[in-house]
Amino acid sequence: MVNRQSFQSKKQQTLASLSTSIPNLFNDAQQKNAVLTKQAVALRKIQETCCLNHPFVIGQPLDLDEQGEAAFNQEFLRNVNKILLRRRREAHADNIVRFIATFLNYTQKQDDPASDRNKKNQAPPDDGHTDDQPSQDPSSTNEDQDDINHERQPSPAEPIPSQDDDPMDEDMPETMSSRFVRVLMTYILKGHTAKSQTVRLRCCQIIALSVSCLGELDEDLYQQLKMVLFERVRDKEPSVRIQAANALSKLEISDEEPDPFDQMNISQKLIHLLRTDSSAEVRRVVILNLELNPTTLPHLIERARDTDALNRRLVFSHALHEHLDDFRTIPVPDLYRLIKWGLNDRDPSVREAATRMITGPWINQAGNNLLEFLERMDVMDMVNMETSEKMLTTLLEKRKDSLSLKFEDEFWQNLTPESVFLARFYIKVLIENEMDDKLEVVLPELTRLAFYIQHYNQLWQQASHDSEAHYEFIVGQLFEIGKNLDYADEVGRRKMYETLKTLALIPDIPEEYLEHIADLLSLVAMDEPDYTRMIVDIIGDIQDAVEPDDTDFDGRNKRLRFDDDVVIKVEEGDEPDAAALSIMYGRLKCLTLCKFMLQRCELSLNNNTSIYGILNDMVIPAVQNSEALLREEGLHCLGLACHLDKSVGIHNVPMFIKCVQSGHDELKNKALMTLFDLISKYGYHAIAEKSPDVRSVFEYCLDHDNEKLQATTTEGLAKVMLSRQLKDDEMLKLLTVLYFFPTTMENGSVQQCLTYFFPAYCHSNAENQQSMARIAVSAIQELVDTYLDLQEDEKMIDPKRISEMMADWTDPRQLVVPEQQETNKGVQGPMALEVVQVLVTCNKNDDGK
Structure with missing residues (x-):
């Protein structure tokens, strides 16, 4: 042990050399590859020598030299001042800030009675890194990390609590490091009101990097620190708000006291920044540091639609990838929105991050079991069906090489919504990737699939209300699987036809299943005429099941068409009986099946004469029917038939x-x-x-x-005008007037269509531009008159702005033409003459005024 006399001698030498020794350490720390722990250890030795009257002895109270302590603090703060005016992203200044945080962390550990230093009296390893040094986020680039100024940091010490939080705090002795922290923080907090943006930034940056290793603060200093941070998150400079938000996030867990200014606590302030701050970097800091809990989760999910691509990516690669223990904690509607936004994002890096989130931690949380994973989702939700399909397809695409599923008879005989959903998309992925070897193992034979469809259809018809939807879903997925089979087997084709025909006769079969039946029948049929005959036969069976034997479809419609009194009586009187409803729904079902058939037909009616019969017997009478639904569906069918024959x-x-x-x-x-x-x-x-x-x-x-x-x-x-099938100046004028007319300003569909149409029409063809030039002046005249007669509650674009738009549309320089082709530069000349004539006429009408 160093004796007291030699310690005092060393102390005097250290105090005398403070003005060079501390600057030397700061100078070494600012170097690019500086070992900050080494400088922190050296600075701690200088601090102990200056601040103590005798060497530090474990278990004995400190004998502080206040004059030596003041000299050390003054020199330290003098060196800190040198970086406060250094601008953002100056590497040497950033290194000094990290050095300050490293020193605070190290000196706190030396004064902690429970630290390893006091147990073993050992110095920390000189590895060049401290517990406080920020870690790089794997999903962001170096430039992105510089932008957010170390927003992610581990917290080696507990966040600063208020002294009132623990009654034992009052008995804790004051240490050399706690006194130093108080001096440093009191000084740094003064800089938050500086006019210089750089000073405010550096002060907040020091606080942000040091806040986790400040130890215990007295209540007044802690409240002052918190109020300063509350004020700085409202700073006009984004870089200052970044550091303030970073510091506040370290206090989020331990402090729920609201800010007197707006009555928001720390968590609420961070959420407010996340939702409203205009700076993407500020929002990024909050995404990386906000505690994940039921309150903050919806707001983090909301950031999956952030305007900044990196922020969107961090939601998937960091917030929900690393810190979400179980994706089932996300409400199902939010879960599907999150998946949809991630997998459909316009930025490929965001899509990749969302894919890694699903194929990594989420599937691991389900024990790497695909069926269990799907059971945690709601694959039967028709609203989110497209999202479920894309999610499973993405998952299978990522694991297609390692997956080797086999679907035995036992699997097909005990299907669940999740298992049949998995089978359908596994088969789809194998087909898309031409993995024929695996496909042969999983695809059922056509005859077997027909029996499976028949089996689950029977279960569906006999099911209770609770299980009915499950079997209905299974049948629908089996339909989709059937579209991938080979229909060369004659026995299988016959069995499938019988099964589909039976299903089509079910009175309340969903419309989308009728479409599946139409698709499968097109595969079963030998050619298009054969396909048409199959559909016509099924339609005939449906009509026989619902129509009375002595009633003709056409005759009934004729009676209804001419007997208007009967129609009115039915509409105004009691509800029609079950038989009448059954007949109407049967006809509607026939028309729907006919519609799906016509959508899949390509041959001319002369080569597929079966369609003539169904047009005359069913479609035309439906168009003439008094029931609105039948007329609409009949008109749709007639329109499809018109496409097959000019x-x-x-x-x-x-x-x-x-x-x-x-x-x-x-x-x-x-x-x-x-x-x-x-x-x-x-x-x-x-x-x-x-x-x-x-x-x-x-x-x-x-x-x-x-x-x-x-x-x-x-x-x-x-x-039709863009395709130049219709060339009509008057119709073009009508569209132009309609675009600017006050009554259509709120019609978003019209506005969106014409906003694209006019530039595309005028700039794509010289003749189109000349057509616009011919009607422009008269259209403006009409619009000016309308503008002058506007009512108080009507809105319309100013005529000056309309004229500018017309001038742009008729500008020959905007015309898209091949380079070698000359353009008519005088297209606006006749317009100018017409404008002059209109002005002269107006002046004459106004008696020369």
Whole structure:
């Protein structure tokens, strides 16, 4: 042990050399590869020598030299001052800040009675790293880590508690490090009101890196520290808010006292920053440091839609990847939103992070059991079905090489919603990746699948209310699996046809299952005429099951069509009986099956004559029926049939026009869409020759009060005009006026369509641009008159802005043409002359004023 006399001699030498020894340590610490622990140990030795009157002895009270302590503190603070004006991202200044935190951590450990130093009297290893040094986040780049200024740090010491939290704190002796911390923090806290952004930043940065190793603070200093941080999270500079948020996150767990300014505690302030701060870096700090609990979880999930791609990625790669113990703690709606946002993100790194989250910790939480993982999800939720499908496909794609599933007879005979869902998408992944060897093992034979469908259909029909949905889901998934089988087996094809026919006759079979049946029948059939005959036979069986034997479909519709009084009586009187409802739903089912068939047909009607019979016996009578649903479905079927034969299409145009003119709104919309489809296929002139009224129908719909009908007309006209099938200046003028008219300003569909249409139309073709130039002035005149007559509650774009947009649309420099092709630079010349003529006319009308 060093004797007292030699210690005093050493003390005098140390005090005399303070102005060089401490700056030398600071200088060494700012170097790029500095070993900060080594400098911290050396600085602690200087501190002990300056602050004590005799060497430190374990178990004995400290004999402090206040003058020596003051000299050490003064020199230390003098060196700290040198970095306070250093700008952000200056590496040597950042190293000094880390050195300060390293020293605080080390000196606290030396004064801790329970530390290893006091147990073994050993110095820490000189490895160049401290417990306080920030760790790099694996999901962010070095540049990103510099941006957030060490927002992630381990906390070697407990977060600072208030002295009132523990009654034993009052008896704890004051240590050399606690006195130093009080001096340093009191000094640093003064810098939070500095005018210099850099000073505020460095002060907050020192606090942020040191806050976990400050030990016990007296209540006044702790409250002052907290209030300073509360104020700095509202600083105008994002870099200061970053450091303040980083520091506050270390106090989040131990302190729930609200801020008197806004009555929010630390956790609430961090959530507020997460949701409202304009800086992506500030939000990033909170994402990386916010404690994960039921209160904060929804707000972290919300950041999966952050405008910053790195923040979105960190939600998946850090917040929910590393700190979520069980994904079942996330409510199911939020869980599906999170998966949907992650797997569909526009940034590939975010998609990859979401994939790693699902295929890593989440599947591990289910014991690497795919079925158990799916059981924790809700795969039967039809609203989120697309998300479930993409999630499982992604999971299987990642593990396709290591997975080797086998589906034996026992598996198929004991299906659950989760197991059949897994089988369907495992088969899909194998097909997409051409893994034929594994595919042969898992695919059932066609005959067996038909029996499985038949078996689960019987269970579905006999099931209780609780299990009915399960069997219905299983049957639907088996339909999907059936689309991947080989239909060369004649026995299997016959069995599948019988099974599908039986299913189609079920009275309350869902519409989407009818579509599956139509798909599978197209695989069973030898060719398209054979497919049509199969569907016609099934439709006939459905009609026989619901229609009375002595009643003809066409005759019944004719009686209903002409007997208006009966229709009114049924609508206004009591509910129709079960037989009438059964007949109507049976007809609707037949029309739906016919619709799915026509959607899959490609041959001309001359080569598939079976369709003529179904058109005359069922579709045309349905269009003429008084029931709105039957008319709509019949019109849809008729429109599909018109696509298969030009003569049929042209012949039925007057019927579609009549439906637009006199039908109810939904029927008008369907008929209008069919008209535009026929124009796209056969050309506007072919349709107009048969029905000259088609143009007036479009004008009528553009002026209609129904926004949906108006939007459908706008979109249809935009398509046919962009494809140059319709060249009509007056129609273009109507669309132009409609775009700016006050009554359509709130119609988002119309506005969105025309916002794209006009630049695309005018800048894609010189003739189109000339058409716009011809109608521009007259359209502006009409819009100016409308603007002058606006009511108080109406809104409209200023005519000046309209003129600027017209000038841009007719600007020949904006025209997209090949480089070698010359453009007409004078397209706006006639417009200018027309404007002058209008102005002259206006002046004459105003008596020269």
